[in-house]
Amino acid sequence: MNTLPNQVYKYKVGGSLPVNAPSYVVRQADQDLYEGLKAGEFCYVLNSRQMGKSSLRVQTMQRLKQEGFACASIDLTRIGSKVTSEQWYGGVVCDLWRSFNLIGTVDFRTWWRDREWLSPVQRLSEFIESVLLPSIDSKIVIFVDEIDSVLSLPFSLDDFFALIRACYNQRVDQPDYNRLRFALLGVALPSDLIADRNRTPFNIGRAIALSGFRIEEAQPLAQGLAGKVSNPEKVLAEVLAWTGGQPFLTQKLCQLILTLEEDVSQGRESEWIEQLVDSRLIANWEAQDVPEHLKTIRDRLLGSEQRTGRLLGLYQQILQRGEIVADNSLEQLKLQLSGLVVKRNGLLKVYNRIYEAVFNQNWVKQELALLRPYGEAIAAWLESDCQDESRLCQGQALNDALAWAADKSLSDQDYQFLAASQELEKRHVKLALAAEKKASQLLTEANQTLIAAQKKAKQTIRRGIIGFVLLLVVAVSIVAWADIERQRRTEKLLKDLQGLEQSLQRQIEAKKNVREQLEEIRGKVAYAQAELEKERLNVLLNRSGSASTQLENAIKNLREISASLSLPLQLGDRGPEVAELQRKLDDAGFHIGGVDGIFGLQTVSAVKQFQNARGLVADGIAGPDTQKLLQKYRNYVVVVPVQSPYTLLEVRQYVKTAYLADSESGAYIDAGSFSDQSSAEKRAEELRSHGIKVHVVDFQ
Structure with missing residues (x-):
């Protein structure tokens, strides 16, 4: 149709229409x-x-x-x-x-x-x-x-x-x-x-309710199309079918029709309008959105960090179902205020086909993925019809997700995902408790078979410890009188300690898998080691070289025994020992996402990775070998010079794990080792506040 368009008629795209504007639609x-x-x-x-x-x-x-x-x-x-x-x-x-x-x-x-x-x-x-x-x-x-x-x-x-x-x-x-x-x-x-x-x-x-243009109200808009298309009423109906009567989009689409050079063939209005909408409004919409309209809706929807998740989830439901029942909740009213949806006959629907094409399912999924810290996990979980529990958050990831969600209004799917994650976490805890209970039962049964052997072993340990303590008292007294007498007593003490060491070794073998017995033996070894270190300090201060060397070897043996008695850490364990293990793993480059003192699945995974990297059996249990290898990643040592026989006791008032150590420059007290210098300096500063002379040494 080669007719001239109406040169007087103008559509108004954006802004207020003048009083006499022919394209104003009375509603x-x-x-x-x-x-x-x-x-x-x-x-x-x-x-x-x-x-x-x-x-x-x-x-x-x-x-x-x-x-x-x-x-x-x-x-x-x-x-x-x-x-x-x-x-x-x-x-x-x-x-x-x-x-x-x-x-x-x-x-x-x-x-x-x-x-x-x-x-x-x-x-x-x-x-x-x-x-x-x-x-x-x-x-x-x-x-x-x-x-x-x-x-x-x-x-x-x-x-x-x-x-x-x-x-x-x-x-x-x-x-x-x-x-x-x-x-x-x-x-x-x-x-x-x-x-x-x-x-x-x-x-x-x-x-005052302000709705979109209805076909009977919008007839004045057809006047501007009269010189451009052969059937203005049909074309206007197709325009409204795409815009839903939204005033801005309706005026803009009518204006686009006037600017096109080609004519609309009669009978092909629907196809022609669809191509126009797709090429000039939907395709590459962010670049073509001039004056801004679609971006305004997007920004309104994504503008509130606290409410965006809820609005996107609500809109996603409408896309999936086609419509939902309007309940006038605050979230629904806010979504309507964005312009993206409209309330008709008690139902919420997407306002028009253009919005539905631009803000489609893929767009919603993309925005939700950017918004949520667990975006990929929930997407995979929903894809599995909420059946794949491996996609749920656990451990520190769950804690992070709950912290992020605390001050936000989220979609129902978000809350379902978080609730399922919490339920799975509870099940894991129950399983761990059940396993611990079973292990306790097995331990009780094992103990019953070892009662006789334990009685005899305890008697031996008591006699050995009592004799050992008496010998220590005698040895300390003799040190005050003469180096020669101390040398003799020390040799006798070392001989007795050798017997005690052999007895302890037999106990270790007998109680290898008995947790409570290991704790008992570790306590006795720690006591013996403390007394030996105290005696060695006396020896060092009195410059008795040979006695010092013998005591040093004895202490070294006891440290090896103590190391072999280190309790393995495994799934379900909690406490400061687990927190220290997690910090060491992090120092070694095997990150778990945060130190929480809970031996969960992420910690198991990190332990296995470390064991594989170091040629150990990758069982996910942090036994003595694993813990020993991890220790080398803590290079900054808090060093306290030996001032008197009581220096070690003084340091242990503030650092329970301090011990007497050796270097090429002589003996010193190790008050803690750290992977970073700032943590070591913090420990040193704490000791200085108590009047203790201390410095930090890098042993790397």
């Missing part, structure tokens, strides 16, 4: 707002962006002015956001002063300054009551547009909306207020207007 909201304000009602039009609110205000103001109403419009975005409360209220009063042409009635600057002793909201109230109402005899309508801009101000405007409510309530006592009515327009909920929950909510006035 039910036009009549509702006009009649409500004319009847003296306070009205509010709260809806998503680019739904035609400002154009509705322009048209309604014109109709009311023609009937003798005095009207003013305040665009709150013009006042700005980086202002004080006094500047903001001053801007509102100034706009009213100008809009109602009160310049000759009162000098604004003088009037405002003379009332500095009043709060800003009181000055606004005073202006309405003492200046505006007395100066204008007709009915007054104040339109307040873009009210959502106040939500980002650095101060609360609860008082402003409370004043509007107060103007309504004043009608009972002051009849002049019956001439005054307000119309509020913006992207907000009534609950947003007064945020303080201790104050009466904004519950006055009439809500």
Whole structure:
């Protein structure tokens, strides 16, 4: 069809339409707002962006002015956001002063300054009551547009909306207020207007529903297509089928049709419009979204970190099911306010086919993956129809997920995933407890078979320890009298210790897998080692070289025995020993995601990786060999010089694990070893605070 398009007719894409714009579509909201304000009602039009609110205000103001109403419009975005409360209220009063042409009635600057002793909201109230109402005899309508801009101000405007409510309530006592009515327009909920929950909510006035264009209302738009297509009504119907009557998109798509060079063949309108929508609106939409519309919806949806997960999850449900029952929950109302969905016949649906194509399932999954710290895990879990438990969070990953979710409103699927993860964690704990109980039963049975041997062993240990302690007392006394006598006693002591060592070795073999017995023997070995170290300090201070060497060898043997008695750490264990193991694994480069003192599945995995890397049996149990190899990654040693026989005891008041060690420069007390220098210096500083001479040495 080679007809010329209508050169006079223009579509308006974005912004307010002029009063005489031929493309303005009259909707039910036009009549509702006009009649409500004319009847003296306070009205509010709260809806998503680019739904035609400002154009509705322009048209309604014109109709009311023609009937003798005095009207003013305040665009709150013009006042700005980086202002004080006094500047903001001053801007509102100034706009009213100008809009109602009160310049000759009162000098604004003088009037405002003379009332500095009043709060800003009181000055606004005073202006309405003492200046505006007395100066204008007709009915007054104040339109307040873009009210959502106040939500980002650095101060609360609860008082402003409370004043509007107060103007309504004043009608009972002051009849002049019956001439005054307000119309509020913006992207907000009534609950947003007064945020303080201790104050009466904004519950006055009439809500004006602003819906999309219906086919019977939108016929004026067909006039602009008359010179371009052979069947304007058919083309307009196809446009509305894609836009759902959304005003901005409808105007934009009609404008695109006028700009195309090719004609629309009769009978191919549906196919032609689909190709146009796909190429000019959906494909590469972020680059073609000019003026911005789709980006505005996206930013509104993703703008709140606390609420985004819930909104995306809710929208995902609508995409999957096609529609859900509207329940007027806060999340549903916020989602509607984004413009992405619409409420029709008690159901929430995606507003139109364009939104559904742009903000599709893949887009939602991508945004959720970026949002959640467990995005990949929950996606795989949902893909398995919630059956693959290996995808659930456990250990530190679960703790991190719960901490992230604590202050957020999430989707039902998120809460299901986290609940399933917690339930799995509980099952693992129960299994560990059951295994521990079973092990305890086996241990009891094993102990019953070892009772006789244990009695005899304990008697031997008691005799050996008592004799050993007596010998130590004698040895310490002799040191004070003569080096020769100490040498003789020391040799006797070493001989007795050799017997004790052999007895302990037999006990170790007999009780290899008995946890409680190992603890008992370790305690006795630690006691014997402490006494030997104390004796060696005396020897060192009295410069008895041969005795020192013999005692050093004895201590070395006891340390090897103590090391062999180290209890293995395994799945289910908890406590500081596990925390120390986790820190050593982290030092060695086998990260577990955090030190929590719980031997969980992540710790098992890290232990196995370390064992594989070091040629050990990869059983996930941190036995003596594994712990010994891990120790070498802690190179910074807190060194305390030997000052007296009691230096070790003094250090152990603050560091229970301190022991006497040797180097090429002589003996010293090891007060702890660390993988990083800062931790070692912290330990050293603690000892210095107690008056102990100490320094840090790098043994790497």
